[in-house]
Amino acid sequence: MxxxxxxxxxxxxxxxxxxxxxxxxxxxxxxxxxFTSGIGVTSLGHCNPEVGKAVKYQLEHFWHTSNLFTLTIQEQVANLLSEASGLDRVFFCNSGAEANEAAIKLAKKATGRKKIISCLGSFHGRTYATMGATGQEKVRIGYGPMLEQFDYISFNDIASVSKKIDGDTAAIMLEVVQGEGGINLATKEFLTEIQEVASKNGVLIIVDEIQTGIGRTGTCFAYQQFDFSPHIVTVAKALGNGLPIGAMIGKAELIEYFGPGSHGSTFGGNPVSLVACKATLESIFQDxxxxxxxxxxxxxxxxxxxxxxxxxxxxxxxxxxxxxxxxxxxxxxxxxxxxxxxxxxxxxxxxxxxxxxxxxxxxxxxxxxxxxxxxxxxxxxxxxxxxxx
Missing domain, CATH: 3.90.1150.10 (Aspartate Aminotransferase, domain 1)
Incomplete structure (x- = not known):
């Protein structure tokens, strides 16, 4: 061939x-x-009957309209994510990288600051902004200068947190468990230090739950196993059990910065992906x-x-x-x-x-x-x- x-x-x-x-x-x-689940995607297994039934129903009705329309399924899934995360608003997109792009944009716009701090060994995507956020040099080789204002702290190094934060820091971005980096678990002490330092300096916290979210670690989101309160959470992978979808979830205080025209995605919140998402969440988000x-x-x-x-x-x-x-x-x-x-x-x-x-x-x-x-x-x-x- x-x-x-x-x-x-x-x-x-x-x-x-x-x-x-x-x-x-x-x-x-x-x-x-x-035991790959499509790299953490098909968390309910291949050809899950409940997800398949929902998708088949939607395919027989309509596949796409655009975000000019009010879609009930978007509101239903957004409510499920909001209730499970304890956050307030949801933006739908197509992938984890897009969710992280939205998070970076929102953090910079809401704070009026430029710098994003992430962790060495992290992985946040392969777009230009998310390559910059990724704490692995091999991802950035050959692409010239990255977008400005990304800096890195050592994972689980408490002392490095306060050293890197300054008056131009918009957000700290991290994974509670570094997936691509080697299944590295954040310590309670490290997360506590981030929470305290971020709070003192008016810095937002972004938690990338793209691989750890939607039940993978035994709770709806991995950060919920700690006394930790992020401003923004990003999810994708398992969200649609194989259909492409991502989401950024944020606190109510950020709503005014993501109004009409501030961000968008043609296929974000596609109804076929969202019915798969609803069926997936209703199965997983049960005690x-x-x-x-x-x-x-x-x-x-x-x-x-x-x-x-x-x-x-x-x-x-x-x-x-x-x-x-x-x-x-x-x-x-x-x-x-x-x-x-x-x-x-x-x-x-x-x-x-x-x-x-x-x-x-x-x-x-x-x-x-x-x-x-x-x-x-x-x-x-x-x-x-x-x-x-």
């Missing part, structure tokens, strides 16, 4: 044909246990469902720790809810490939961390299959690693 795509991705040699729940079948008939995520995450992490406790190849196992990272003594991609051969799909996070993002409705039986395959692959690679040393 003629290749007409830009080679912007290191693609796997797997061609999906059909997915159902936690399982994905390729064109050659091989079955994979999918019983969220409690199960926490229980499953504890089971998965504890079983992996127990069964890999004697492995010299495993440096650490960490995470929140069903967002788990296994830090290895060499590149995680070796294990990713071994697991693909064994019929399991996983991700890396940074060079040495194996990242697990199973659907939130994964069964205990499926987790046991995953644990067996992961442990077998790691023990196998451990022997090779020790021989090479």
């Amino acid at each position: 003629t290749q007409s795509l830009f080679p912007t991705y290191q693609r796997w040699d797997i061609r999906p044909k059909k997915g159902l729940g936690c399982w994905l079948q390729s064109e050659d008939g091989k079955e994979y246990l999918d 019983e469902f969220l409690a199960l995520i926490e229980q499953k995450g504890h089971y998965l992490k504890s079983q992996l720790k127990q069964q890999l406790s004697n492995s010299n190849y495993v440096v650490d196992i960490r995470g929140m809810g069903l967002m788990i990272g296994i830090e290895l003594a060499s590149e995680a991609n070796d294990i990713v490939i071994k697991l693909q051969e064994a019929g399991m799909l996983t991700l890396s996070a940074g060079p040495n961390v194996l990242r697990l993002l199973p659907p939130l409705n994964v069964s205990y039986e499926e987790m046991d299959i995953a644990i067996q395959r992961i442990c077998q692959a790691i023990h196998s690679q451990s022997g090779i690693f020790l021989t090479q040393k």
